[in-house]
Amino acid sequence: MNENDADKELAKSILSGFVGKKGALLMALLDIQYQLGYIPESVIEDSAEILGYSTPEVWGVLTFYSDFKLGKNAENVIDVCVDAPCHINGAQDNWKWLESALLIQNELGVKFELRKSSCPRLCPQAPAVAINREWHGQVDLDRLKELLETSVTNN
Amino acid sequence: MFEEIKQESIKYWESLNDSSNIRISVGISSTSISLGAGRTLSKIRKNVEGKYPNIIVSEVGDIGFSWADPVVHVSLPDSPTVIYGNITEDKVPVFLDKLLNNLDFQPELALGVDSDTSFSGIPVLNEQPWMKNQKRVIMQNFGKIEPTDFQQYVANGGFQALDKVLSNMSSEDVITEVRDSGLKGRGGALFPTGVKWGFMLNATEGDKYLAINGEEGDPGAFTDVSIVENDPYRLLEGILIASYAMGCNKSYIHIRAEYQLAVKRLTEALSNLENVGFTGVDIMGSGFNHEIEIEATGHAYICGEETALMESVEGKRGAPRPRPPFPAGYGIFGRPTNINNVKTIAYVPSIINLGSDAFKNIGTENASGTALLSLSGHAKYNGIAEIPVGLNLNDVIQEIAGGIKGDGKLKALQCGGPLGGIMPASELDMPTEFQEMSGKGSPLGSGGIMILSDDTCIVDLVKNIAEFNEEESCGKCFPCRKGTTHIVQILKGMTEGFGDIKDFQKLENIGNSMIAGSLCGLGQLAPGVLNSAVKYFSTEFKEHVVDKICRTGSCLDLNKI
Numbered sequence: 001m002n003e004n005d006a007d008k009e010l011a012k013s014i015l016s017g018f019v020g021k022k023g024a025l026l027m028a029l030l031d032i033q034y035q036l037g038y039i040p041e042s043v044i045e046d047s048a049e050i051l052g053y054s055t056p057e058v059w060g061v062l063t064f065y066s067d068f069k070l071g072k073n074a075e076n077v078i079d080v081c082v083d084a085p086c087h088i089n090g091a092q093d094n095w096k097w098l099e100s101a102l103l104i105q106n107e108l109g110v111k112f113e114l115r116k117s118s119c120p121r122l123c124p125q126a127p128a129v130a131i132n133r134e135w136h137g138q139v140d141l142d143r144l145k146e147l148l149e150t151s152v153t154n155n
Numbered sequence: 156m157f158e159e160i161k162q163e164s165i166k167y168w169e170s171l172n173d174s175s176n177i178r179i180s181v182g183i184s185s186t187s188i189s190l191g192a193g194r195t196l197s198k199i200r201k202n203v204e205g206k207y208p209n210i211i212v213s214e215v216g217d218i219g220f221s222w223a224d225p226v227v228h229v230s231l232p233d234s235p236t237v238i239y240g241n242i243t244e245d246k247v248p249v250f251l252d253k254l255l256n257n258l259d260f261q262p263e264l265a266l267g268v269d270s271d272t273s274f275s276g277i278p279v280l281n282e283q284p285w286m287k288n289q290k291r292v293i294m295q296n297f298g299k300i301e302p303t304d305f306q307q308y309v310a311n312g313g314f315q316a317l318d319k320v321l322s323n324m325s326s327e328d329v330i331t332e333v334r335d336s337g338l339k340g341r342g343g344a345l346f347p348t349g350v351k352w353g354f355m356l357n358a359t360e361g362d363k364y365l366a367i368n369g370e371e372g373d374p375g376a377f378t379d380v381s382i383v384e385n386d387p388y389r390l391l392e393g394i395l396i397a398s399y400a401m402g403c404n405k406s407y408i409h410i411r412a413e414y415q416l417a418v419k420r421l422t423e424a425l426s427n428l429e430n431v432g433f434t435g436v437d438i439m440g441s442g443f444n445h446e447i448e449i450e451a452t453g454h455a456y457i458c459g460e461e462t463a464l465m466e467s468v469e470g471k472r473g474a475p476r477p478r479p480p481f482p483a484g485y486g487i488f489g490r491p492t493n494i495n496n497v498k499t500i501a502y503v504p505s506i507i508n509l510g511s512d513a514f515k516n517i518g519t520e521n522a523s524g525t526a527l528l529s530l531s532g533h534a535k536y537n538g539i540a541e542i543p544v545g546l547n548l549n550d551v552i553q554e555i556a557g558g559i560k561g562d563g564k565l566k567a568l569q570c571g572g573p574l575g576g577i578m579p580a581s582e583l584d585m586p587t588e589f590q591e592m593s594g595k596g597s598p599l600g601s602g603g604i605m606i607l608s609d610d611t612c613i614v615d616l617v618k619n620i621a622e623f624n625e626e627e628s629c630g631k632c633f634p635c636r637k638g639t640t641h642i643v644q645i646l647k648g649m650t651e652g653f654g655d656i657k658d659f660q661k662l663e664n665i666g667n668s669m670i671a672g673s674l675c676g677l678g679q680l681a682p683g684v685l686n687s688a689v690k691y692f693s694t695e696f697k698e699h700v701v702d703k704i705c706r707t708g709s710c711l712d713l714n715k716i
Contacts, residue, residue: 022488023470030412030451057471064472064629065453067413083374084569085531087619088611118454120414121377122189123529123603124221124537137189137224 007072008042010035015043015050025053025061029068037077037133038069066118074113076152079130081119086127094129094144110152156440157318160431161309168310174233177210177255179203181242182226182298184217184384185416186377191243192225198247199227207255216385218298220285221538222557223266228298229254235270237277238298284554285536290517290543292525293501296386297539303423305431308388314433316507320396321441329400330356333503336511337523342368342459342496343571343600344676345522345589351493354483355401358491365403366487366494367394368464369410369417372456373572374623376603378527379497381539383410383417386501387424391447393500395438396507398445401493405446407468409458412451421449456573456627460675461494463629474631475675496601498527518544522589526602528555532569533608535560545586552583556606563608567691571600573620573627574680576687577613596687612709613692614699617685618646624681635678638669642685650710654700659689 011032018024018031025047033039039062048055062068078098082091098114119128125137129144131151139147172178181187181196200212209232220226223240227250230236237260242250246264253259260275267280280286291297300307308314320329334349355363367390371379382390394406410418425447428434436444450468452458458467462476465487486492502524506514515523522544528551530537535557542551552558552565559565565580576597585591592599607616625639642665645658666682673679689696698704705713 023468026452026467026470027450030453033453034412060472061470065455066626067411067453082619083623084573084616084619085375085605088532088605088607088616118372118374118413120185120411120416121371121380122186123375123377123531123605124539125186125189125224126531128189135185135189137186 007036008040008046011040011043012046012050015047018051024051025058026065029058029061033068038072041071074111076110076112077130077132078112078114079117079119079133079135080114081122081126081128082116083118083123085123086119089126090140091127093141094127094139097141097144110148112152157314161315164306164309167306171211171307172230173209175209176230177207177232178213178228178230178236179210180213180215180228182217182224182228183214183416184381185414186221186381187217187224187226188416190224194244195225195227195242195247198244199251202248202251203255213301215300216297216302217381217539219294219381219539219541220266220536222534222536226266226298228269231255231258234260235268235274237268237274238266238280239264240266285540285557288546288550288554289541290525291541292505292517293382293386293389293498293527294539294541296389297381298385300386302385302387302420303427305388305424305427308386312508313388313504314392316504317392317395317433318439320399320507321439321443326356326400326402329396329507332511333400333506336506336514337518338499338502338506338514339522339589340496341498341502341527341601343598348495348499351483351495352397352401354481355403355491355493357483359402362405362488362490363401363403364487364490364492365394365398365401365406366461366464366468366492367406367408367410367497367500368459368461368494369408369414369497370452370456370459370464371411371497371601372454372459372627373574373601373603375531375569375605376529376572376601377531378529378539378602380410380414380417382497382501382527383414383421387417387421388428389501389504390421390497391424391428391434393503394447395433395445396503397493397495397500399443403493404444405448407448407450407487409450409452409464409468411454413454418449418451425449455629456623457629457675457677460677463675464494465492472629474629477674498601519586519588526587526589526599528587529603530556530606531603532606533559533563533611534606542587545588548583548585548587548592551587551604552606556604559606559608561608563610565606566609566611567607567613568597569605569607569616569620569684570603571598571683572603573623574676574683575600575603576683577617577691578687579691582691596683596690598683610707610709612650612705612707613688613695614646614649614705615707615709617688618643618650620684621646621681624677628677628681632673632675632678634668634672635681638665638678639681641665642682646685649696649699650705651712652703654703656700658700659696662689 018028122128129139262276265277268274338348339345458473463473467473578597708715
């Protein structure tokens with residue numbers, strides 16, 4: 001789960017592509033986030049150096065927008081939307097079940113990371129859960145277990 | 156020049172809809188994909204490919220019936236288009252076999268037929284109880300065209316308004332037309348759009364910008380993202396007309412990168428526009444220059460506030476700026492900037508095409524036009540609807556949303572997102588209109604209506620919304636930063652059995668300081684949901700605080716009745 005050098009180099013080259021562009025920091029960081037799925041820690045120093053920001057400015061932006069993920073993800077990432085429409089349709093049940101599953105994940109043989117995220121507005125199909133970035137609607141506990149079986153990588 | 160493009164597009168559209176063709180289209184949007192519409196589409200492709208002559212399978216936009224996803228539209232030779240609901244992947248083989256080989260139209264699966272008379276036992280779509288009160292202006296192409304197909308948009312009246320504006324109207328004419336139409340900011344602030352545009356005419360030299368607010372952070376609101384997904388050219392056409400009116404040479408479309416399908420379709424549509432010369436230099440030979448940039452951002456609710464949005468476009472943390480200076484004087488990178496919501500701009504082509512009088516005739520005296528509604532929660536028919544402003548709220552909830560799913564009873568509505576309010580079922584006999592609903596303490600805002608059944612615990616819901624506001628407060632103003640946290644602590648106590656009767660006074664005091672001491676709408680409006688909930692559901696709050704009872708059983712630490 002170490003950030004590898006190839007990722008760091010790719011991030012660096014993305015940053016270089018934004019040199020001279022007005023207000024480039026947020027866009028460059030999003031580009032890295034969506035290409036790598038996370039922000040390598042080296043990016044903080046690198047973007048300061050390449051794009052001319054101070055490191056606190058970079059930290060400021062990275063921690064402000066909740067779509068950024070610092071550091072490499074676990075093998076599987078599960079996002080649970082807990083915003084109001086999902087909340088009243090059973091999101092808490094999904095969350096609690098996953099939390100307890102997280103505790104015994106070694107027994108299950110599945111490694112995953114669990115996070116609360118705002119879904120891309122699937123409100124009419126609440127509750128929404130994403131497995132490895134793919135969002136699913138109307139996910140009750142049975143559907144959740146089924147999705148885990150089919151979409152999660154076992155290693 | 157435009158006439159040629161238009162004629163060619165119409166020819167293409169007619170060839171697609173030739174009466175000898177079989178057309179099968181699946182409504183593809185992020186919401187329908189989440190229920191497997193993508194798999195339905197590939198299954199259909201697999202089943203018919205090479206087996207039938209003249210068959211066209213395509214992905215169209217989402218017609219708005221999320222409750223019936225995946226939705227499939229079918230036109231057989233010499234028959235009107237029939238719209239089917241709930242066609243999941245596993246139903247596809249039998250469905251197609253009956254349809255194509257036995258000409259069995261399967262009325263039991265149909266939602267309606269797109270014609271004036273019923274067909275093969277299938278009722279007329281526009282006469283269905285959930286359609287008959289709708290008035291589709293912005294949504295006219297939803298589910299009808301392939302969202303990124305330039306020619307299909309043009310063949311259905313697209314870019315006619317831009318052509319009219321660039322060849323026959325001065326920028327003042329356009330602003331007057333929009334002002335006379337009575338269009339008000341649909342992000343929820345309801346500032347008259349034409350008046351706002353007028354502010355931009357004060358600056359005559361140098362760069363001027365238009366920023367499009369597509370942040371749409373309200374949980375329970377999804378119409379902006381649906382416009383971008385289902386009809387991106389409508390937004391782009393509106394942007395070009397608005398920019399011409401204000402003399403803007405550049406626009407930024409602010410949209411969350413996580414709305415991946417929306418960003419993808421918008422990017423494709425924009426590059427198609429560049430190819431035909433509808434953006435860039437000398438648009439349509441008029442001498443008007445304009446560049447459009449898609450400004451993808453990370454998720455931060457506060458960026459829906461216009462000064463925070465400008466900070467975000469500049470690539471910084473989205474913390475609001477104090478006003479004055481106002482954006483029309485000092486905006487993005489210090490240049491005059493006008494900020495409009497996606498919905499507001501999407502109305503502009505229709506206002507030009509229909510004329511301001513016709514647009515004004517839809518809706519009420521106070522608010523002209525239509526309202527796009529995001530229906531979610533416990534309703535039978537969740538999805539997107541477009542109604543003339545002023546339609547009775549009871550009709551919206553009972554007919555368009557179909558009331559409560561299953562056998563629960565309607566308890567309340569949560570309108571206007573986390574900065575809106577809560578309204579009990581007993582108050583619904585009123586027009587669906589922005590000001591009137593604000594008067595009841597539950598503003599319509601950007602059109603999100605969450606329908607709540609009687610097994611919803613109001614205190615628990617208010618706590619969830621308070622947690623959202625706490626998370627999304629940017630932290631710049633102390634009363635908001637501390638106030639949102641304090642409210643969550645108190646509400647958490649109430650749901651866990653530590654509530655105290657003095658809490659109500661505390662909540663009121665916190666709310667008042669937030670309203671008085673916050674720079675932007677988040678802090679000023681965040682106490683709204685709480686206040687309206689305490690007002691209408693005081694019994695339920697007292698049960699939690701005094702009797703330690705949660706009547707719905709949602710708060711696990713309390714007793715159930």
